[in-house]
Amino acid sequence: EPEVTQTPSHQVTQMGQEVILRCVPISNHLYFYWYRQILGQKVEFLVSFYNNEISEKSEIFDDQFSVERPDGSNFTLKIRSTKLEDSAMYFCASSDPKGGQDQFFGPGTRLTVL
Amino acid sequence: RKEVEQDPGPFNVPEGATVAFNCTYSNSASQSFFWYRQDCRKEPKLLMSVYSSGNEDGRFTAQLNRASQYISLLIRDSKLSDSATYLCVVDSSASKIIFGSGTRLSIRP
Numbered sequence: 001e002p003e004v005t006q007t008p009s010h011q012v013t014q015m016g017q018e019v020i021l022r023c024v025p026i027s028n029h030l031y032f033y034w035y036r037q038i039l040g041q042k043v044e045f046l047v048s049f050y051n052n053e054i055s056e057k058s059e060i061f062d063d064q065f066s067v068e069r070p071d072g073s074n075f076t077l078k079i080r081s082t083k084l085e086d087s088a089m090y091f092c093a094s095s096d097p098k099g100g101q102d103q104f105f106g107p108g109t110r111l112t113v114l
Numbered sequence: 115r116k117e118v119e120q121d122p123g124p125f126n127v128p129e130g131a132t133v134a135f136n137c138t139y140s141n142s143a144s145q146s147f148f149w150y151r152q153d154c155r156k157e158p159k160l161l162m163s164v165y166s167s168g169n170e171d172g173r174f175t176a177q178l179n180r181a182s183q184y185i186s187l188l189i190r191d192s193k194l195s196d197s198a199t200y201l202c203v204v205d206s207s208a209s210k211i212i213f214g215s216g217t218r219l220s221i222r223p
Contacts, residue, residue, distance in 0.1 A: 031209070042216065043158060043201065048209040055209035091157055101146045101205055105157040 002026045004106035006092050012112045013082055021077045021109045023092030032075045033093040033103060034067065036060070043091070049075065082113045115140045118204050118214035126220045131192050135217045137202030138184045146205040147178055149187050151198040152216065158201055161187075189219075197221045 005024045013019050025032050034046040048055040049067055057065075066078045075094075079086055089110050093103040120137045127133050139147075147164035162169065164176040164185050175188040185204075189196055202214040 035213075043152075043213040045210055045212065050209065056207060058210075089155075101211060102148070102160055102163060103211065104160065108157050 002028075004092055004094055004104055006090075006106035006109050008109060009107065010110045010112070012114065015084055015113055016081050019079050019082055019111065021079075021090050021092075021111070023075045023077075023106055024073050025075055025092065025094030026096070026104060027073070029094035029096045029104075031055075031095045031097060031103075032067075032069070033095075034077045035091045035093065035105075036088040037091065037108075038088045046077070079111075082111075084113050087111055087113045116214075117141060117206065117212045118202055120200075120202050120214040120217045122215060122217060124218040124220050126222060127192060129192060129194060129221055129223055131221075132188065132190050133192055133219060134186055134188045135200055135202075135219075136184055136186050137214055137217075138182075139202075139204040139212075140183070141204065141206055142180075142183060144204045144206065146211070147176075147185050148203040148211070149174075149176055149185075150201040150203055150213075152201055153198050158213070161200070192219075192221050194221050194223065 007022045032049045037043045046061045047057040064080045068076050089108045091108045092106040095103045149161040150158040151161050152158045164178045168177045173190045177186045199216040201216045205211050
């Protein structure tokens with residue numbers, strides 16, 4: 001069964017450093033998403049991406065965040081200057097518009113900012 | 115009012131019991147509704163979409179009440195493996211979905 005993959009599974013970084021989280025969505029999917037989940041809290045929408053541009057973003061997704069689809073398979077989330085409060089689980093998801101908004105999630109990257 | 119509201123639980127029920135969760139949403143324009151399950155420190159996994167007419171998938175039944183803006187999930191003959199957090203999810207636009215905080219379910223032998 002096709003699945004969304006994410007790397008790395010765990011990233012530890014120093015405050016102020018840049019991090020890039022990588023995702024490989026399901027191959028025939030056209031919509032891509034990033035979410036975050038702070039430990040013990042709910043899953044929060046960050047951004048949706050379609051046709052090589054951002055469709056929608058939340059208030060969390062400020063100028064420190066950016067997304068890119070550098071090639072036909074990868075979808076990345078960059079945090080330019082990490083803060084302590086960026087520590088969270090980051091999930092990538094993808095969906096096929098034929099399947100409605102059914103989104104399939106990757107296993108997540110746990111980001112720890114020290 | 116929160117966009118998507120759920121009873122956090124925990125619900126602690128014996129194996130074989132029937133358990134039901136409700137969820138309310140605030141956006142009357144929402145069109146798509148889902149139940150996801152999330153195991154501890156894992157990704158959310160789509161359990162089922164919720165259709166206006168209600169739908170069933172094995173031991174799981176989902177209902178939608180648009181007039182009252184709530185969604186329900188019924189689990190029959192619960193198994194130990196059903197222990198998880200159940201997330202109610204509602205769209206707020208064509209490209210954005212909102213998660214509830216989840217209801218924790220624990221099935222005891």
